[in-house]
Amino acid sequence: MSTLLRQETIRAGDPFMARIEAGQRCRLVDTEGNEAVDTFFFNANDSRERYSAVDTVRRQRNVYLSTGTELVSNEDRTMLTIVDDTCGRHDTLGGACAAESNTVRYAHDRKFMHSCRDNFLLALLNWNEDFSKRDLGPNINFFMNVPLSPDGQLRFADGISGPGKYVELVAAMDVLILISNCPQLNNPCSGFNPTPVEFLLWDA
Amino acid sequence: MPSNAFLLEERIPAGCHHAFLLKRGYALRLTDISGDGNVGLLAFNADERSERYNMADTLKAQHTHKLALGNVLYSDMGRPLLSIMGDSFGWHDTICGTTNGAMIEATYGAQDFQVARNDYYRNGRDGFLMELGRWGLGRRDLVPNANFFSTVTVDEAGNIALSEDSYQPGAWVELRAELNVLVLLTTAPHPLREGPTYPEGEIEAGVFWAGPASASDVCRSACGENQRGFENAEAWFALPEGGPKA
Ligand SMILES: [Zn+2]
Numbered sequence: 043m044s045t046l047l048r049q050e051t052i053r054a055g056d057p058f059m060a061r062i063e064a065g066q067r068c069r070l071v072d073t074e075g076n077e078a079v080d081t082f083f084f085n086a087n088d089s090r091e092r093y094s095a096v097d098t099v100r101r102q103r104n105v106y107l108s109t110g111t112e113l114v115s116n117e118d119r120t121m122l123t124i125v126d127d128t129c130g131r132h133d134t135l136g137g138a139c140a141a142e143s144n145t146v147r148y149a150h151d152r153k154f155m156h157s158c159r160d161n162f163l164l165a166l167l168n169w170n171e172d173f174s175k176r177d178l179g180p181n182i183n184f185f186m187n188v189p190l191s192p193d194g195q196l197r198f199a200d201g202i203s204g205p206g207k208y209v210e211l212v213a214a215m216d217v218l219i220l221i222s223n224c225p226q227l228n229n230p231c232s233g234f235n236p237t238p239v240e241f242l243l244w245d246a
Numbered sequence: 247m248p249s250n251a252f253l254l255e256e257r258i259p260a261g262c263h264h265a266f267l268l269k270r271g272y273a274l275r276l277t278d279i280s281g282d283g284n285v286g287l288l289a290f291n292a293d294e295r296s297e298r299y300n301m302a303d304t305l306k307a308q309h310t311h312k313l314a315l316g317n318v319l320y321s322d323m324g325r326p327l328l329s330i331m332g333d334s335f336g337w338h339d340t341i342c343g344t345t346n347g348a349m350i351e352a353t354y355g356a357q358d359f360q361v362a363r364n365d366y367y368r369n370g371r372d373g374f375l376m377e378l379g380r381w382g383l384g385r386r387d388l389v390p391n392a393n394f395f396s397t398v399t400v401d402e403a404g405n406i407a408l409s410e411d412s413y414q415p416g417a418w419v420e421l422r423a424e425l426n427v428l429v430l431l432t433t434a435p436h437p438l439r440e441g442p443t444y445p446e447g448e449i450e451a452g453v454f455w456a457g458p459a460s461a462s463d464v465c466r467s468a469c470g471e472n473q474r475g476f477e478n479a480e481a482w483f484a485l486p487e488g489g490p491k492a
Binding site: 090094095096097099100103104105106116118131135136137138140141142143144145146147149150159174175176177178179180181188190191192194195196197198 | 296300301302303305306307309310311312314320322323324325337341342343346348349384385386387388389390399400401402403404405406407437438471472474475477478
């Protein structure tokens with residue numbers, strides 16, 4: 043019987059950062075459906091080791107994340123494993139939204155909208171001032187649907203998630219989890235209406 | 247672009263690493279002489295090196311997971327670092343990263359410096375780190391790289407594979423700097439390339455003057471996203487040293 047250690051609601055558009063010990067299990071719940079949960083990981087004992095999207099894709103020879111996916115670090119080590127997933131598929135190539143990329147993707151006047159990168163930077167610098175933008179890399183977008191096509195295209199599509207869908211991960215090392223509950227209003231990744239997500243942590 | 251017009255030229259053996267500092271308007275032409283080559287590439291804004299190539303922003307802005315003529319390599323700050331102004335190849339990989347020592351040994355066997363001296367099997371990660379270290383950068387700056395001259399396909403289920411189309415002797419690509427750009431290269435094999443024979447071909451790298459992107463440039467006009475990206479790059483130079491040009 044595992045013990046619930048922590049349960050938090052991450053409001054729409056909010057950052058979140060927490061420590062997860064090796065062996066602990068966490069769950070992210072898309073409470074109202076169609077949310078994009080931008081997520082990144084660091085080795086809690088060596089922040090130079092961090093989640094690597096391309097090493098994760100390369101090791102499993104597949105671009106989508108789901109049950110059984112090992113989340114791999116830039117040192118080619120398993121950081122966490124996805125052990126349960128009621129959504130079915132998650133993105134790791136679309137990255138996080140940012141003020142600057144919003145001007146490219148949508149219009150120059152979208153620069154001052156709230157973004158995941160601002161959340162990431164705020165959470166990181168509040169956690170430890172040794173962090174900077176250099177520590178960020180392409181993240182995971184849980185519950186987000188970014189299909190890649192055989193002819194080379196990539197697009198942001200309507201969500202395949204729904205209310206109450208969740209993903210569960212078990213940590214293989216002590217990690218820091220960094221989350222931005224995506225505030226993006228310019229594409230369908232959050233159904234044009236960002237909503238809260240739930241973070242739960244068990245000892246096993 | 248005739249190779250006798252190169253202002254700077256280097257032939258990089260397979261497995262090695264090299265850097266170019268390209269001021270805005272200069273272009274780097276890479277040629278895969280043998281067809282078996284791969285060029286892993288990282289790019290930084292030389293004036294502010296925390297700004298660097300961003301795989302995800304490059305892909306989503308241009309709705310693509312391959313790089314080809316007309317695409318640009320975006321930084322994390324909404325500006326193109328390099329634009330693909332010429333390309334005979336057609337589909338360069340963005341999603342596989344590079345090799346490390348264990349991967350090279352698993353694919354090609356152990357051939358270290360003790361045994362092989364300078365024919366030892368080098369890997370992309372170490373090559374990037376040695377190059378990053380030369381420029382005062384480090385592990386934090388080793389982000390997902392682009393892989394030129396390697397085609398990686400994705401099927402409907404998301405499975406990836408290195409395509410036989412990657413073998414194109416003489417294939418070339420031209421990358422024009424849209425900012426002042428530090429380009430780091432590794433010619434280590436692509437992570438999905440199969441062994442057991444370590445590649446031997448050289449990459450020819452030559453720099454020429456291309457000039458700034460014109461109003462009708464193929465990369466600038468590829469999509470509205472790129473038009474705004476080029477406007478962002480031009481804004482970076484809006485405050486020149488010594489005051490505005492008369
Ligand atoms: Zn976002």
